[in-house]
Amino acid sequence: DADVTQTPRNRITKTGKRIMLECSQTKGHDRMYWYRQDPGLGLRLIYYSFDVKDINKGEISDGYSVSRQAQAKFSLSLESAIPNQTALYFCATGLAGGHEQFFGPGTRLTVL
Amino acid sequence: RKEVEQDPGPFNVPEGATVAFNCTYSNSASQSFFWYRQDCRKEPKLLMSVYSSGNEDGRFTAQLNRASQYISLLIRDSKLSDSATYLCVVNIKSNFGNEKLTFGTGTRLTIIP
Numbered sequence: 001d002a003d004v005t006q007t008p009r010n011r012i013t014k015t016g017k018r019i020m021l022e023c024s025q026t027k028g029h030d031r032m033y034w035y036r037q038d039p040g041l042g043l044r045l046i047y048y049s050f051d052v053k054d055i056n057k058g059e060i061s062d063g064y065s066v067s068r069q070a071q072a073k074f075s076l077s078l079e080s081a082i083p084n085q086t087a088l089y090f091c092a093t094g095l096a097g098g099h100e101q102f103f104g105p106g107t108r109l110t111v112l
Numbered sequence: 113r114k115e116v117e118q119d120p121g122p123f124n125v126p127e128g129a130t131v132a133f134n135c136t137y138s139n140s141a142s143q144s145f146f147w148y149r150q151d152c153r154k155e156p157k158l159l160m161s162v163y164s165s166g167n168e169d170g171r172f173t174a175q176l177n178r179a180s181q182y183i184s185l186l187i188r189d190s191k192l193s194d195s196a197t198y199l200c201v202v203n204i205k206s207n208f209g210n211e212k213l214t215f216g217t218g219t220r221l222t223i224i225p
Contacts, residue, residue: 035215040120040217041217042199042215042216042217042218043156043199043215044215045212045213048212058212090155090156096211097211100146100158100161101158101213103155103156103157104155105154105155106153106154106155
């Protein structure tokens with residue numbers, strides 16, 4: 001079984017809809033992250049959490065919110081989706097101290 | 113200026129050849145360095161960490177030059193399975209003690225039979 005899972009894997013939605021992307025992990029890591037990846041722009045950090053209830057903005061947090069209610073789960077919400085939020089979204093987990101991050105398989109989101 | 117810069121490629125290299133990727137980073141407070149590999153439509157995965165003394169893992173060699181703020185990855189005897197995008201990644205610790213990984217946009221490598 002995968003250590004970091006994301007649901008859904010693919011989603012097509014319309015402008016203005018509220019969308020939630022879920023991430024779960026069985027690695028026991030305290031730190032969790034949400035990134036988006038766009039062609040030519042690489043991976044950009046949206047939000048990250050170092051512990052339950054700890055929330056920190058990344059470089060592109062506008063238009064997104066997150067929730068960390070349990071160590072194993074970190075959800076990303078788009079309150080009112082817009083077309084430029086069309087991207088590949090990755091959840092990741094990691095340990096303190098600049099160690100490796102472990103990524104989920106990604107969610108491909110299309111906003112029409 | 114981007115915090116981490118890489119040549120996007122693509123690099124099209126014949127099987128068995130040696131290929132080298134370079135990466136520069138702008139923040140001198142960067143503390144740790146990595147190369148990640150990302151296959152098409154898949155998640156990034158750690159390939160290797162990069163140490164000041166240089167390190168080798170089989171056909172892969174990584175080098176770090178802190179003075180020049182430069183990281184390299186060398187792949188010898190390239191295989192078809194090496195075809196992927198290689199991401200240069202830098203860990204930066206902020207003044208507040210937070211750490212974050214900053215990813216380069218990646219260098220795309222295709223090994224040609």
